[in-house]
Structures are given as structure tokens and as C-alpha cells.
Amino acid sequence: MARIRFKNVMHAYPPPKGQKPVYALKEINQVWEDESAYALLGPSGCGKTTLLNIISGLLTPSEGEIYFDGQDVTHLPTSERQIAQVFQFPVVYDTMTVFDNLAFPLRNRGMDEAVVKQRVDQIAEMLDLTSSLKKRASGLTADGKQKISLGRGLVRSDVNAILFDEPLTVIDPHLKWQLRSKLKELHQQIGVTMIYVTHDQVEALTFADKVVVMYDGTVVQVGTPIELFNQPKHTFVGYFIGSPGMNILPCTIDQGQPVFHGNLLSTSYPVSSDLSGKLEVGIRPEFVAFADDGIPVAIDKVEDLGRYQVVTVRHESELIKIVVKEDQPIPSENPKIQFNRKHTEIYCDDWVVEGDGHE
Amino acid sequence: MNKTINNKAWWLVVPVLLLVAFNAFIPLMTVVNYAFQETFGDNVFFWEGTTWFEQVLRSERFHDALIRQLLFTGMILAIEVPLGIGVALTMPRKGPWVSVCLVLMALPLLIPWNVVGAMWNIFALPDIGLLGHTLNSIGIDYNFTRQPVSAWMTTVLMDVWHWTSLIVLLCYAGLSSIPDDYYQAAHIDGASRWAIFRYIQLPKMKRVLTIAILLRFMDSFMIYTEPFVLTGGGPGNTTTFLSIDLVKIALGQFDLGPAAAMSLIYFLVVLLICWAFYTIMMRNEEQ
Numbered sequence: 001m002a003r004i005r006f007k008n009v010m011h012a013y014p015p016p017k018g019q020k021p022v023y024a025l026k027e028i029n030q031v032w033e034d035e036s037a038y039a040l041l042g043p044s045g046c047g048k049t050t051l052l053n054i055i056s057g058l059l060t061p062s063e064g065e066i067y068f069d070g071q072d073v074t075h076l077p078t079s080e081r082q083i084a085q086v087f088q089f090p091v092v093y094d095t096m097t098v099f100d101n102l103a104f105p106l107r108n109r110g111m112d113e114a115v116v117k118q119r120v121d122q123i124a125e126m127l128d129l130t131s132s133l134k135k136r137a138s139g140l141t142a143d144g145k146q147k148i149s150l151g152r153g154l155v156r157s158d159v160n161a162i163l164f165d166e167p168l169t170v171i172d173p174h175l176k177w178q179l180r181s182k183l184k185e186l187h188q189q190i191g192v193t194m195i196y197v198t199h200d201q202v203e204a205l206t207f208a209d210k211v212v213v214m215y216d217g218t219v220v221q222v223g224t225p226i227e228l229f230n231q232p233k234h235t236f237v238g239y240f241i242g243s244p245g246m247n248i249l250p251c252t253i254d255q256g257q258p259v260f261h262g263n264l265l266s267t268s269y270p271v272s273s274d275l276s277g278k279l280e281v282g283i284r285p286e287f288v289a290f291a292d293d294g295i296p297v298a299i300d301k302v303e304d305l306g307r308y309q310v311v312t313v314r315h316e317s318e319l320i321k322i323v324v325k326e327d328q329p330i331p332s333e334n335p336k337i338q339f340n341r342k343h344t345e346i347y348c349d350d351w352v353v354e355g356d357g358h359e
Numbered sequence: 360m361n362k363t364i365n366n367k368a369w370w371l372v373v374p375v376l377l378l379v380a381f382n383a384f385i386p387l388m389t390v391v392n393y394a395f396q397e398t399f400g401d402n403v404f405f406w407e408g409t410t411w412f413e414q415v416l417r418s419e420r421f422h423d424a425l426i427r428q429l430l431f432t433g434m435i436l437a438i439e440v441p442l443g444i445g446v447a448l449t450m451p452r453k454g455p456w457v458s459v460c461l462v463l464m465a466l467p468l469l470i471p472w473n474v475v476g477a478m479w480n481i482f483a484l485p486d487i488g489l490l491g492h493t494l495n496s497i498g499i500d501y502n503f504t505r506q507p508v509s510a511w512m513t514t515v516l517m518d519v520w521h522w523t524s525l526i527v528l529l530c531y532a533g534l535s536s537i538p539d540d541y542y543q544a545a546h547i548d549g550a551s552r553w554a555i556f557r558y559i560q561l562p563k564m565k566r567v568l569t570i571a572i573l574l575r576f577m578d579s580f581m582i583y584t585e586p587f588v589l590t591g592g593g594p595g596n597t598t599t600f601l602s603i604d605l606v607k608i609a610l611g612q613f614d615l616g617p618a619a620a621m622s623l624i625y626f627l628v629v630l631l632i633c634w635a636f637y638t639i640m641m642r643n644e645e646q
Contacts, residue, residue, distance in 0.1 A: 084547060085544075093558045095562045096558065
């Protein structure tokens with residue numbers, strides 16, 4: 001068990017000849033607290049897997065250091081870091097039985113055979129693999145093989161952290177849900193640090209205590225699911241978390257308040273007028289409502305999602321999405337909308353503007 | 360919908376049938392013909408039954424050639440397979456050296472067999488050959504035209520030089536098909552270098568290795584040109600392998616009956632060993 005700290009970690013893969021290196025990770029300072037469950041969320045290619053491989057030691061970062069509880073492990077090989085990692089695609093040792101597969105990480109560390117048996121039986125029980133322990137691993141389905149991969153990650157009791165790299169991609173939806181709950185349950189039982197990479201926000205939000213959102217090689221926000229929803233620090237977080245994502249609209253600032261296409265909006269905090277850069281206002285579709293007075297819009301599209309409807313409206317050339325509960329009417333003539341001022345945020349060059357007195 | 364029965368499509372099989380007939384079946388049946396009969400020319404045949412087979416199977420000459428053949432094949436497999444795997448493991452996986460290595464490896468395979476024999480003959484000549492002269496000048500008494508041990512050493516070395524590449528290339532192909540995930544998982548699981556070889560690389564190479572061993576077995580068991588050019592089967596009969604002996608009987612002595620019988624026995628031995636090997640390898644696969 002350990003607290004994992006990244007200090008100015010940057011990484012670039014060797015570039016093709018004659019080209020400048022492109023940084024897959026751009027300066028990350030991040031602490032992974034002991035015994036927490038983190039989800040690492042971000043689009044494909046944002047550096048999630050690179051970050052995991054740096055923690056486990058499969059990659060050495062180009063710059064920066066990694067500390068486990070204050071010990072510099074930047075150049076320590078994988079085998080000495082006590083990290084378990086589960087990959088996106090199942091890896092099984094074909095010639096071994098399921099039991100031997102699960103026992104492999106323990107036997108490699110010279111554990112007593114009685115302890116090995118006890119641990120393997122326990123993990124197999126948890127993953128419903130008990131009945132196939134004696135079978136050859138190569139004969140199993142993709143689901144079964146990935147369970148073995150998971151099992152090999154979970155079987156070690158002495159690990160500093162368990163890393164999951166989109167481990168449920170190949171698993172059937174109903175099993176996916178089951179296994180995710182199992183992982184969560186297991187985390188509560190053994191309390192080891194878990195870092196779970198995914199690009200599926202539902203998966204991230206249900207699994208983790210804290211979600212780390214990555215975008216283009218940097219960590220843009222770390223927070224609980226609620227924080228990410230209510231106070232996105234970066235337009236990407238607003239857009240990526242929530243369904244539909246946050247409305248991001250161009251604006252200007254006049255007397256401390258945002259102006260959107262000539263319509264004065266208000267925020268719960270005053271904004272300084274001397275901001276320079278790309279200014280935008282962000283509001284979640286849940287906090288936009290039809291009103292008698294406000295910004296005049298034209299209705300573009302209504303999508304019925306059962307318990308609520310997503311209405312897309314247009315003001316000038318901008319599209320705004322609104323979430324309307326199923327029992328609420330949608331005005332047919334001269335619809336106007338209001339933004340909830342408490343949830344209206346200002347972004348300058350994609351980063352949130354912290355107003356005076358705003359947390 | 361009514362199906363019309365029309366057998367005309369069978370005619371399309373005729374070209375293949377003709378091809379198989381002329382390049383396999385008819386020559387084989389000719390051999391069978393000679394194996395059970397005696398002829399004195401003029402296409403006159405006398406039935407001999409299994410006489411030739413009994414003669415061949417009882418002949419000490421055949422036993423000796425068969426033992427030499429098994430010994431030779433066993434030796435070259437014992438050297439080429441581990442060596443081939445070893446070389447394949449040390450070859451680079453990416454970078455500019457990959458193509459250099461591949462071309463170097465492929466070179467021996469591109470040389471015609473009789474040229475290989477001639478090359479090694481000159482290379483090994485005790486008075487002027489690079490290998491032969493060097494060995495003699497450092498005090499090792501080496502003469503492959505006179506000493507059976509030298510002749511064997513040279514023949515085996517020549518085959519290793521010529522054919523190890525084939526095993527290297529096949530194993531390399533097998534190794535290249537292993538996804539990085541496997542190596543990463545093995546590192547995470549704390550596997551030793553040996554464990555990675557034993558539990559990842561070897562199982563993933565199993566299929567190509569089976570093919571490689573089968574090919575090398577068949578080729579070496581039927582080897583003719585290279586030792587024929589190098590030693591001509593000598594000194595004495597010490598490097599006379601089955602096919603060299605067969606040619607001596609068939610064309611040297613013109614004993615067509617025993618030669619035909621020996622051909623069939625030879626063929627069945629190759630077939631039997633291949634079948635047994637393949638069956639054993641594939642049975643393990645299913646378990």
C-alpha cells in the first residue's frame with residue numbers, strides 16, 4: 001500500500017525520424033491517495049494508458065519523478081514496484097490451467113503453495129471461476145479469459161495499487177455491470193488503491209471515489225462525480241461529463257457579467273472585465289429552462305428519452321440543449337429561455353474563471 | 360424451387376485429376392509395379408510377390424543406411440531447432456536491423472543445393488579449403504574425404520548452415536505475432552526470462568515450430584544432393600544416406616525391383632513418422 005505521487009512527469013514516445021517529439025503526457029503533478037478508487041477518464045489517445053504504464057514501470061517517463069510513499073521509484077523495474085495491472089485485451093498463459101494462471105504471479109514471487117491455493121480459491125470464488133479451475137485456460141471464452149486476467153491482478157495481496165486499463169471492453173454488457181460491482185465491492189473489502197482507466201463516463205462515475213479527467217496529455221480536473229458535474233473546471237469536463245454535455249457558448253464580459261449575443265446573463269459571482277482570451281459561458285442543459293422572459297430562441301429538435309426530453313434550440317447561430325422533464329410543456333410560440341445563474345460558469349481559454357468569493 | 364440434377368460440373372475436376380495422375384499417381388504406381396515384379400526388359404514382367412520387400416528389409420545394407428539416416432536427421436534436428444529458436448529470440452523486433460537480419464537469414468536458403476555441396480566441398484578441402492586448412496594448421500587432423508568423423512561433421516555442419524535459417528524465419532514469424540500485452544502482463548506478474556519463454560513464447564511458437572520440424576524432418580530424411588556433391592556417400596559408405604543408397608541400387612546396379620521396394624518402404628517410413636509427430640503435437644493442443 002502506498003501513496004503515489006507524480007512530480008512534473010512528462011512523457012514523449014520516440015518520434016519518427018526527423019520529427020519533433022510529441023508529448024503524450026504534458027507535465028503531470030498528481031497525488032494518488034492510498035486506498036482510494038480512482039477512475040481515469042478521457043477520450044482515446046489522451047495519455048491514459050501512458051500514465052498507467054508509467055505507474056507500473058512498463059514505461060520510464062521522459063522527465064519527472066514518481067514517488068511511492070516518498071521513495072523515488074522512477075527507475076525501478078516493474079517487478080520491484082508491486083503493482084498489479086490488467087489490460088484491455090485478455091492475456092492468459094495458454095498452456096496452463098486456470099488455477100496455474102491465477103497462481104502464476106504468486107508462484108513467481110516464491111509464495112508457499114498452501115498460501116497460493118488459499119488465495120487462488122478465494123479469488124476464483126469471487127470471479128465465479130471455481131468450476132473451471134482445472135480446465136486449460138486456452139479453452140475459455142473471451143469473458144472467461146478476461147476474468148482470469150482480472151484474477152491475476154487481484155490475487156496478489158501485497159500490491160501498492162491495482163491498475164485497470166479498460167478491462168471490461170471485451171465483456172458482455174450484463175457481465176460488465178456485475179464485474180464492476182464486484183471490483184467496487186472488493187475495493188471496499190481490501191482497500192487497495194485502484195486506478196481504473198475508461199472512456200465511459202458511466203463506468204467512471206459508478207466505480208470511483210474520485211474521477212481524474214484527462215484531456216490531451218494533461219489532467220484537467222480531479223474530483224468527485226458531483227464536483228465534476230456541478231463545477232467543471234475545463235470546458236472539456238463540462239462537455240465530456242453529463243449527457244448531453246454542457247452548453248458552451250461564446251460571450252463577452254460587460255460590467256462583471258457575461259453577455260451572450262447581446263443578452264445580458266448573470267452569474268453568482270462578478271467577473272473581472274479585463275480578461276483576455278477566448279471567452280465562453282458554460283451552462284448545463286439541466287439548468288436551462290423555458291421562461292416567460294429571457295433569450296428568444298427557435299426550437300430546432302426535440303428528442304424524447306423517456307423520463308425527460310432533450311430540446312435543441314437555436315439563438316442566432318448557436319445551438320443550446322435543454323433538458324425538460326416529461327411532464328413539463330414545451331412552449332410552441334415565441335419560446336424564451338433563462339439560464340440558472342447559480343450554475344452559469346465563465347471560461348477563459350477553456351479554463352474556468354474563478355470569481356471573487358467563488359470557491 | 361426444383362433442383363435440376365446435372366453432373367456436367369464434374370468435368371471441371373478433370374484438369375486436376377490429370378495433373379495428380381501424371382505427377383503423383385502414375386509414377387507411384389509404376390514404382391509399385393516394379394516392386395512386385397521382375398523384368399528383364401522388353402516390358403516383360405514376372406510376378407515376384409513380396410520377395411523384394413523381404414530382401415530389402417533383411418539386407419544389412421538397408422539397415423545401416425536407415426540407421427545413418429535416422430542418426431543424421433536426429434543430429435541436425437537436435438542442433439537446428441534449439442539454434443534456430445535461439446537466433447530468432449535474439450533478432451531485433453523493430454528498427455532498421457530487422458530487414459538486414461532477415462536478408463542475411465534468407466541468403467543460405469536461396470543457394471541451389473548442389474552449389475551448397477560444392478561450396479562446402481571446396482571450403483573443407485584439407486589442403487586448400489579455408490576450413491580444412493585452418494583446422495589442420497591448428498593441429499587438428501581433419502580430412503573429410505578419408506575420415507568418417509570428419510565427413511560426418513562436415514555434412515552436419517553444412518546442413519546446419521544451409522537450413523537453420525528456415526527455422527529462424529518461421530520462429531521469428533511466430534514471435535512477431537505475440538502482442539506486447541503478453542510481455543507487459545508477464546512483467547507485471549513477475550515472470551522470469553525463462554518463464555516468459557516457457558509460458559508465452561514457446562506456446563505461441565508451437566504451430567510454426569511444428570511445421571518447421573516437419574519440414575526439416577522430411578527434407579533431411581530425403582537429403583541427396585548436398586552430401587552427394589560433398590562426400591559422394593564416402594568415405595566408404597559412412598555418409599551413404601537412404602536416398603544416396605537408393606540411387607546406387609536403382610541406377611548404379613540397375614536393380615529395379617529392390618530399388619522400387621525400398622522406395623515404397625522409404626516413403627512409408629517418412630509418412631509414418633510425420634503422421635505420428637503431427638498427431639502427438641495436435642493431440643496436446645486439444646487437451
